[in-house]
Amino acid sequence: MEINLLKKEKTELEFEIVGEDTTLPELLVHKLNEMAEVETAAYKSGHPLTPKHMIYIKVKKGSPVKAVEKAIAAITKDVAEFRGLVSKMKA
Numbered sequence: 208m209e210i211n212l213l214k215k216e217k218t219e220l221e222f223e224i225v226g227e228d229t230t231l232p233e234l235l236v237h238k239l240n241e242m243a244e245v246e247t248a249a250y251k252s253g254h255p256l257t258p259k260h261m262i263y264i265k266v267k268k269g270s271p272v273k274a275v276e277k278a279i280a281a282i283t284k285d286v287a288e289f290r291g292l293v294s295k296m297k298a
Contacts, residue, residue, distance in 0.1 A: 213261065218246075220264045220271035232260040238278040244269045 208231075214221035224232055232250035239248035246265045253259045264271045 215272075218266050218271065220262075220275065222262055224260045224262065226258055227260070228258060229260065232262055234282060235262065235275070235278055238281050239264055239274060242274060242278065243267075245274055 208227050209225040211223040211225065212221075213223055229250075229252055232252070236248045236250050239245045244266050246267045248262070248264045250263070251261045264274060266274050
């Protein structure tokens with residue numbers, strides 16, 4: 208995976224994720240849009256054979272980078288909880 212910064216301003220952030228399918232951008236944008244401090248978050252994908260996705264975030268307050276970090280922390284927590292539930296099924 209590769210991340211390229213496209214735009215970084217006080218309330219807006221644009222970056223590109225290269226080398227992944229749409230799963231990660233979709234999950235990240237979903238979490239961001241659940242957050243009160245985020246005005247809008249969206250992603251745009253290029254051609255299906257070119258795994259390149261542009262993520263756009265605009266916040267009402269705070270830092271867009273901090274919002275992304277917070278969303279990633281929430282996703283990490285959700286995955287850990289899910290992993291624990293799946294582990295219980297093995298028993």
